[in-house]
Amino acid sequence: MLSRSTLLHLRLPFSLYLLPIYLFAISQTGPIAWPKALLVFFILHFLLYPASNGYNSYFDRDESSIGGLKKPPPVQKELYWVSLILDLLAILLGLIISWQFSLMLLIYGLVSKAYSHPGIRIKRYPWLSWLIAGFFQGFFTFVMTVIGVQDAASVVKELPLIIAALLSSLMLWGSYPMTQIYQHQEDLRRGDITLSQRLGVLGTFHFTAACFLLASSGFFIYFINFYHLNQGILFLACMLPVVVYFGYWYVRVRQTPSLADFDHTMRLNLISSICLCVCFLVLFLLNH
Numbered sequence: 001m002l003s004r005s006t007l008l009h010l011r012l013p014f015s016l017y018l019l020p021i022y023l024f025a026i027s028q029t030g031p032i033a034w035p036k037a038l039l040v041f042f043i044l045h046f047l048l049y050p051a052s053n054g055y056n057s058y059f060d061r062d063e064s065s066i067g068g069l070k071k072p073p074p075v076q077k078e079l080y081w082v083s084l085i086l087d088l089l090a091i092l093l094g095l096i097i098s099w100q101f102s103l104m105l106l107i108y109g110l111v112s113k114a115y116s117h118p119g120i121r122i123k124r125y126p127w128l129s130w131l132i133a134g135f136f137q138g139f140f141t142f143v144m145t146v147i148g149v150q151d152a153a154s155v156v157k158e159l160p161l162i163i164a165a166l167l168s169s170l171m172l173w174g175s176y177p178m179t180q181i182y183q184h185q186e187d188l189r190r191g192d193i194t195l196s197q198r199l200g201v202l203g204t205f206h207f208t209a210a211c212f213l214l215a216s217s218g219f220f221i222y223f224i225n226f227y228h229l230n231q232g233i234l235f236l237a238c239m240l241p242v243v244v245y246f247g248y249w250y251v252r253v254r255q256t257p258s259l260a261d262f263d264h265t266m267r268l269n270l271i272s273s274i275c276l277c278v279c280f281l282v283l284f285l286l287n288h
Contacts, residue, residue, distance in 0.1 A: 005073040006082055009057040014068025015049035017269050018137060020276035021168050025145035027284035028164050032149060036097055040148035044141070047090035048105060052112035054083035059116045064186045065262035067179055067269075097148050104144040111136055126195040133176055138169030160226045167218050174211025175272065177204045182262045201260045205250050212246075231283060238279035242272045 022044060026037060053068075058080045062072050087109040094102030111132065114120040122129050142165040146155050155161050180187065180196035181204050187194050196204045216239055223231035245268060253260045 002082065003076060003078055005076050006054070006079045008069060008073060009054050009075060009079050010050035010082070010086075011053040011057075011066075011068040012046065012050055014053060015045050017068075017273045018049060018141070019045065020273060020280055021138060021141050021172075022145050023277055023280035023284065024164065024168060025142045026149055027280045027287055028161060029146055029150050032288065037149045039093065039097060040101075040145055043090050043093050043105065043148075044145070047086045047093070048108060051083045051086035051090065051109065054079050054086070055113055056116040058083065059118060060190065062186055063189075065182060068266070070262055094148075098151070101144065101148045104140070104147065108136055108140065108144070121192075123194075124192045126193050126198050130173065130176055130195045134169045134173035138172040139165040142168045160222075163222055163226075167215060167222060170211065170215040170218060174208050174215055175269075178208050178265060178268065180204075181260045182265050201253065201257055204260075205246075205253065209246070209250075212243075227287075231286070234282060235279055238275045242268070242275055245271050 022041060026032060057066065057072065058075050060066070061075055064072075066072055087105075090105050090109070091102050094105045111122075115122045115129065115132065122132055143155050143161075146161060146165075155165075177194075177196040177199060180194040181201060183194070184197050184201075187197060195207075199207050216236065219235050220232040223229075223235055249259070249264050249268065
């Protein structure tokens with residue numbers, strides 16, 4: 001039986017914040033083989049992401065709030081081994097789908113370990129960590145999902161899928177610094193210089209707003225070019241609650257900087273994730 005500390009640090013609910021990437025990927029593919037699609041969903045959200053979360057937590061040993069966990073308990077050695085076992089299970093189950101999918105799971109796992117491990121610790125380099133996290137959680141995961149539910153040839157042959165994968169990364173490059181905005185002191189304690197630290201609190205908001213505008217414009221152009229104006233309008237409409245909350249929070253932070261905290265960040269993540277999930281679920285139903 002796993003300890004409560006280990007279960008909490010796997011942060012299963014937090015993994016679901018990446019669900020929009022999976023939903024966007026399957027909404028852009030052809031006919032779905034549901035057994036494969038469900039297995040891909042399980043591998044990503046219940047094995048691969050929790051393994052990455054746990055491994056990161058083990059080496060960070062945070063004492064203040066982290067993504068999805070307001071009061072993290074002390075980590076135990078058990079967490080390290082559980083994260084490796086989950087990674088191994090993901091790779092082995094991935095072989096049921098295809099060797100290409102399994103290989104991509106291995107690569108994702110290795111990169112996530114390099115992100116956290118003290119011997120490499122990509123996390124301490126602000127722009128490099130931003131680039132790698134957004135690429136692998138966005139473009140790479142989108143392509144991995146398509147390969148899982150269809151095949152590798154699907155991605156190579158279809159330009160729209162490559163553009164959609166790039167848009168996934170662009171969206172995450174915008175949101176990534178916001179996930180660091182409340183951790184400045186904790187990161188400095190470990191010697192990690194994050195992009196949000198470099199940008200400052202208000203700079204992080206401005207950077208995210210600019211990326212969000214660019215990403216939203218890209219999604220709108222993508223949908224009206226490869227689908228229909230209605231899909232583009234649907235995307236913008238679904239993003240409206242995110243814009244409203246982001247603007248409200250920004251105004252409050254300008255008045256009271258301490259409100260750039262864990263609770264508001266997680267609320268923004270939740271609103272954004274729900275809105276994107278609704279949008280991509282509707283698109284999936286329209287396309288299938």
